[in-house]
Amino acid sequence: MPTTADLLDQRKFAAQSWFQKLRDQICEVFENIEDTLSSGPMAEKEPGRFERKSWYREDNPDNGGGTMSVMKGRVFEKVGVNISTTHGKFSPEFAKNIPGAEEDPRFWASGISLVAHMHNPKVPAVHMNTRHIITTKSWFGGGADLNTALPNSADTNDFHHAFKTACDKHDDSYYPRFKKWCDDYFFIKHRNKARGEGGIFYDYLDGEDWDGNFAFTQDVGRAFLDIYPRLVRRHMNEDWTAEEREALLVYRGLYAEFNLVYDRGTTFGLKTGGNIDAILMSLPPEAKWP
Numbered sequence: 019m020p021t022t023a024d025l026l027d028q029r030k031f032a033a034q035s036w037f038q039k040l041r042d043q044i045c046e047v048f049e050n051i052e053d054t055l056s057s058g059p060m061a062e063k064e065p066g067r068f069e070r071k072s073w074y075r076e077d078n079p080d081n082g083g084g085t086m087s088v089m090k091g092r093v094f095e096k097v098g099v100n101i102s103t104t105h106g107k108f109s110p111e112f113a114k115n116i117p118g119a120e121e122d123p124r125f126w127a128s129g130i131s132l133v134a135h136m137h138n139p140k141v142p143a144v145h146m147n148t149r150h151i152i153t154t155k156s157w158f159g160g161g162a163d164l165n166t167a168l169p170n171s172a173d174t175n176d177f178h179h180a181f182k183t184a185c186d187k188h189d190d191s192y193y194p195r196f197k198k199w200c201d202d203y204f205f206i207k208h209r210n211k212a213r214g215e216g217g218i219f220y221d222y223l224d225g226e227d228w229d230g231n232f233a234f235t236q237d238v239g240r241a242f243l244d245i246y247p248r249l250v251r252r253h254m255n256e257d258w259t260a261e262e263r264e265a266l267l268v269y270r271g272l273y274a275e276f277n278l279v280y281d282r283g284t285t286f287g288l289k290t291g292g293n294i295d296a297i298l299m300s301l302p303p304e305a306k307w308p
Contacts, residue, residue, distance in 0.1 A: 026152070029228060030126060033150040034103050036232075037130040040148075040239045041101045044132065045087055047247050048099075052091045057255040066091015068099070073293035081106040086296050090303070093141070093254050097134040098299035103127070104290060112289045117222060118155030127290070129160070129283050130239070131283065133300040134246075139266035140253040142166035142173055142215070143273070145300070146242045147283065148235045156228075158235045159221035162242050163198065164206055164249075165214035167269035168262060173249050175217040180245035181218045184237040188230065188300040196220045206276050213276045270305035277301060 020028070024230045045068050052065035066089045074083035084102025091097075105126040113119040130151025136143055148160030164177045178197070185192035200219035205212055218238070277284055277300050287297035 021072050029156075029232075030128070030150075030152070031083060033232065034128045036236055036239075037101050037128055037148070040236075040243070041087060041099050041130055043243055044099050045089075047243065048089065048094060048097060051093050051247060051250055051254065052089070054251075055093050055254055056074075058138065058257055060092035061255075063092035073296060074155055075104055075106070075291040077291045078106065081291070084293065084296060086293070086299065088299065091136065093250065095135050095137045096303040097132070098296075099130070100296050100299055101128075101130050102223070102292070102296065106291065109289065116151075116153060118153035121220075122154050124153065125290070127286075131299070132242075133249065133266070135270065135302045136254075138254060139262040140170075140256050140260050141250050142170070143270075143302075144242075144246050146239075146246075150232075150235070150239055155224060157222045158231050159223060159225040160235065160238060161200055161217060161219035162238065162246075163214055163217035163219070165166070165202055165269075165273055167266040169215055170253075173252070177215070177217060177245055177249065180241045181238070184234075184241040185218065187237060188234045192220070192234075193218065204276065206272060207273070207280070209272060211272075213273060237284075238253045264306070267304060267306040270302040271307040274301050274305055 039186065049067060055061055068087045068089040071086045073086065075081045082104035084100060089097050107123040108116060108119050108125055110123065113123040116125070119125060121145045127149060129147060131147040132145065134144050143165040144162065145165060146162035150158050161180065164174060180206060182193040185196060196218035197216060200216050201212065203219050204214065204216065225231065284297055
């Protein structure tokens, strides 16, 4: 019979392996999108390719690290698909904010984090991440949300429908709960406005059904892999105006404000010895403020 420690190691390996597999699938699809651009002002450029760079925790390389996969192409102005697996101890101050860490500051964390900023302002930017964290407790968290300077109701509806379908497969209470959580979380308080068109956000998904929670987290990744490339292909060959590009750059300023002021993932990475470039990968390559 496997021991509790054996079971924990098996679960860690399963989660870490899934995040890596999802990363590989997403990168393959995004590079295919780069290859298939056929018109528009960027069509004569060379298709982009992901460049990967591994990193290790500066405080102790034995405590893990991750791999950045970043592409700057002709459809994707900048997209990062990062994975990481780290472990160590939270600082006493930060441990107070993490479930199960105040009594024992040791942690293990693995996940995938993706942000895509697009050349074409008609193609929505997007954020997606899922993660598994273990302290004296363990849980899954993550989600995905659509971020566009020029909202399109069909895109927004299709995006939400994809994640509602994934949620309903597991629990019909998930979508309304996680949609509201997303709306509340991705809100720029000092601007009194939402960051984008929403999606789902969940955290602290724990309990006895580890397999079910892991299956849901996998389905969130699969839903993203299905719907977002379809939205990109829907608009990537359309032309855009200088005014539309200007609107995109100003919108990106709002996106950057949220990530630097409110985002918990940014804080977690900085507090746990993460790679600065990987943590700030989410920032757009160019932005403006009015």
